Structure formats: C-alpha cells, structure tokens
Amino acid sequence: VTNMAGMFNSCSSLQELDLSNFDTSSLTNVNFMFSGCSSLKEIKGIESFDTSKVIGMRATFTNCSNLTSLDLSKWDARKVTEVVGWDGGLFTNCSSLKSIKFGKNFTLENVSVLSATNGSGAPSMFRGCSSLTELDVSMFNTSKVTIMNRLFNSCTNLKEIKGLENFNTSNVTNMGAMFIDCSSLTSLDLSNFNTSQVADMNRMFQNCTNLKGIKGIDSFNTIKVEVMTQMFYGCSSLEYLDLNKWDTSSVTEIDNMFNGCSSLTKLDLSNFNIIKVASMKGMFEDCSSLEELDLRSFNTLKLEAGSAAGIFRNTPKLTRILVTKFKWNSVGELNDKRIVYYDDEGNEIV
Secondary structure: OOEOOOOOOOOOOOOEEEOOOOOOOOOOEOOOOOOOOOOOOEEEOHHHOOOOOOOEOOOOOOOOOOOOEEEEOOOOOOOOOEOEEOOEEOOOOOOOOOEEEEOOOOOOOOOOEOEOOOOOOOOEOOOOOOOOOEEEOOOOOOOOOOEOOOOOOOOOOOOEEEOHHHOOOOOOOEOOOOOOOOOOOOEEEOOOOOOOOOOEOOOOOOOOOOOOEEEOHHHOOOOOOOEOOOOOOOOOOOOOOOOOOOOOOOOOEOOOOOOOOOOOOEEEOOOOOOOOOOOOOOOOOOOOOOOEEEOOOOOOOOOOOOOOOOOOOOOOOOOEEEEEHHHOOOOHHHOOOOEEEEOOOOOEOO
C-alpha cells in the first residue's frame, strides 16, 4: 500500500485504533489519514510507522481533539514536502495533545510552508494545540521554509519551545501572528532568526501576556517589513524592548503596535522611519507604565485628523513625548500637552 490518504477521515465516533500490524514501508501519502477523528484517544502502533518514503503529511491529525500524546520519534520526515494546506495542518486543533515526540529524522527539510495564508482562520502545523506545555523542534531543518505565519497560534499552555534558536529563517517572508495567543510563554530566544526577507510581522507576538523578554529582537532585520500592526499588542509583561536598530522605512501599517504593553516604562523609537505610514491608531494605548517616549524621528506631516485616534490613551505615567517640531503635525490626538518639541539639531525648544 502506497496511499492511506483520508483512510479514517471524519470517523468522529472512533475512540481507539490498533494499527500495530500495518506495513507502511511503501507508504507515500498519509494526508488527512486521521483528520476529524474527534473522539480518537489512542492510536496503537503509530509509533512504529515506517514513513521513510512518505511525501504527503498534510493535515494527518487535524481536529483529533481527544488525542493526548503522539510518539513520532521513529518517524522519518526527510522526504515530506507538505504538512499544511488551506484545509488543515499536521496537528491543527489537536487541543488535548499534551506531548509530541519527534526523532532526529523528523527534519522536514523539503517543506516550504508550515502555515496556510488564507486569512485569520488559516491553519498551521501547531495551531490550536492548546494543551501542549513544551515542544522540541530542534531537529527541524527550515532552510526551505517561506511561510511561518500562525505557526504556534493559540498554543496557550506552551511554556517552552526548544530549538527555535536553530531555525533557519533566511527564506521566510511571513511571520505574521507566529506566536499569537501563546499566553504561557515567558521568554523567547530568536537570536538566530534571519528576518531579511520578512514582509509581514503583523500580530507576531499578540497576547503573549506572560512574555517578559525576547532575546534577539534588537537585531531583527526589518528592512522589507511592511506590516507591524498589533505586533506586540497585549504583551502586558514585556519589560524592555530595544528597537533602535530597526529599519522601518518600508512599513505602511503600524496601528496598535504596542497597545497594552502595560509593563514597559520606556520606549526609544528615535530611529523609526514612518514616512509611509498613514495611520497610528492606538499605537501606545494602554501602555500604562510608560514614562517617556522618544519619537523625534517620526514624521507625521502626512497624517490627517483621526489617523492617530487613541494613540496616547490611558498612559497616565507618560510625562514626556519627545518630537521634532518641523516633522510633527499636531492634528487630533497628536496635539498632546505632554509633547516636548526639539529642533532638527536635537535641541529642546523652550
């Protein structure tokens, strides 16, 4: 047998399977094999599958919402080219899954897409794995991957992702919502991320409410990034961000970027270039601990009334907003009494 695609697809009443006698040595396709088996709690023999010839692994376990563990430590994914599509990812919505074990040969070295891109409901490899507490992806070879958006979307109990520091992201163009709603993560090491090709960082860390630090964020190459909307929205535990080296000259969308970062006390954006930005709504809203903002590089001359609605709303500790007078258009909520004007040589205008 070479093709077992959809073999048990939508067998929603099935609770247990014993496949320990299956010979899968010739198998090339397991797409949707268990997809929609929403009552399935155990698959005996799955750990012994010979997947060395498998190419298609798309949505294999999608919506297996009662599976609690998977031992794939003997699975070989070196020839696999597909793990996700518009209709599901390998583990999408495996909401009871507490443990996934991968072995050294689960490399995914021929996979280019780890997430679909069809809007906010797009599936990804791990989207909706809300019971996972830790994940080891250190064996993944992501050198061919171009799409990583929503990769860990709604992994709400995930406290640690091992191996992220080994990710090769040199070809990735989309990291939008990559960690959205990972509300149990306290730290991330992205120090080896190559973001030189990334155009979308929309909602990348949104609602990572316990995230205190992001190692390597200061070195992100953002020269091609166009969308940063809600990138850090709801990161209420973030204590420090150094974005001083970021090149934002291509950015067009920046609404609510830091909205809800209630633990930040200082934010130096003095090198931000927002010349292509048409709206900054809610950008610093609910940054309730923020004491000072350096926006002296901001050019808001093209912004119209209403385009910065709520930008400084609920920032009770913010006493100084540093801006350059000839670059600042004081319309709407950009006309704030806490603004301190500077000339183009960096001298405060008294």
